[in-house]
Amino acid sequence: MTADVVRSLVSTAWLAEHAADPGVRVLEVDGEAARYYDGHVPGALPVDWLDDLHAPVRRGFADAPALAALLGRLGVTPTTHVVLLGDAHNTYAASAFWLLRYYGHGPLSLVDGGRRAWEVEGRPLSTEVPEPAPADYPEPSPVSSVRASRDDILQRFVPGLPGTALLDCRTQIEYEGHGARGVDLPVERHRVPGHMPGARNLDSIDVLDEATHRFRPLPELRAMFADRGVEPDTEVALYCRLAERSSLLWFALHEVVGHGRARNYDGGWAEYGSLVDVPVER
Template identity: 40%
Template sequence: MSEYAHPEALVDTSWVADHLNDSNVRLIEADEDVLLYEVGHIPGAVKLDWHVDVQNPLSRDFVDQEGLEKLFSKWGITNDTTIVLYGDRNNWYAAYSYWLFTQYGHKNLKLINGGRTKWEAEGRPYTKEVPHYEATTYHAQPADESIRAFRDQVLAGLNDSNVRLIDVRSPQEYSGELLHMVNYPQEGAQRAGHIPGAKNIPWAVTANADGTFKSAEELSEIYKNKDITPDKNIVSYCRIGERSAHTWFVLTRLLGFENVRNYDGSWTEWGSLVRSPIER
């Protein structure tokens, strides 16, 4: 993994197996399918339920600084703990969590390259035992929203020649052929299509069949062919921000792009806004 701009952002399954009893490492499983953890998880891992644990119940936003501090403290995480994230769907929600935790300033963050898919394929152990850790007092920094895009910023960027929008959804969603993803009605919008000028680079093209990331050379070629280069200001989006966080991770951690933001409002917001421009 030394070929990537920030190889320290990834660990392989062998590294995880060697650190299962490391008290300074906390494994966090974040899945799209929230029932998978109960079916079996990597020993020592805690469960992050994205629908509950990091959502503000009264607004469409994330937990605030205090909320994250309480969550990490409950899991026995300190500011020096190495957090290792993984999940299903080639780490959709693991990458989303990485992006969120980065906003609050946690330094030692890593993804398991290949996530659950690779761990399972190698026949590595799972457990149903839920770990319990002694509570700590975690201190988060105020949210750094420079890696997060909001709708007004996206709208203003439509007339900026240095801004590049990446729609990481499927070609059918991008074209407007598909309004609602199958089995995801909660991610719906009033209209189908894409944000004007957005390039369609589905998140899945960055992954190998075993769930690991493609090589730096392959990844660079994918984006360069769509005029996505490090000198541009880049905004990625999908429907709710989890797939586009995966792309944010690829661009910033694997390729070293510095000006990338994730528009987590994504299509569920944009596709329902009054007078927001769309293309099909």
């Protein structure tokens, strides 16, 4: 399969047929890789979302040199068709998809339904960890059109400039500022609960079928976004807390619906909710 015919969303049946193709590299991206070692799609390699895709010291995703080094270790070249799947509703795999797209990797697919669909269908799992020959992956250049920075958010989206929309991909409870998760202690105000002014709530899980974890039919997805003010020429910024759930919604909007004007704000609420003197609604 060449880059110009690669589909962003592939089925488990496609994966079963093509996982061993030369030029295809299957990566299982999990919150961490423990489940991978218990059994994975034959030929797949593990990617730990926390450890492999984030910078070791500063806050943020891996930078271009680190990503190039990772892909090289995984035997990936710029022409390798990278196929991603994972656990947790495929959110971590979608996050890896967004990151690779941001760094301009061309042939790229996400497996609809992720690891769960593969398992539910009773497809084979392997415990063998492949050892790919390292490849040379040149340092990539970012594609800024898929990413929203803090400045983008503050200057364009929060003020609600015409033709922009904000989507908050967290649960309704988080959106409304209730039920702080884990480290968020509202009383300390190090990160306040709430949402960005004007943001509409669309829980990322809602774009998936509850039973199969596959994306809902295209008309339903279109309606979900349209109901939240997304028109064909709307510039959309999406955020969650840590950018993995928003990556899933970004994938639904950008790759499945085909809305090219969608940006993932990877700073997420973890960043915005910590900023001093920015507007917050509850």
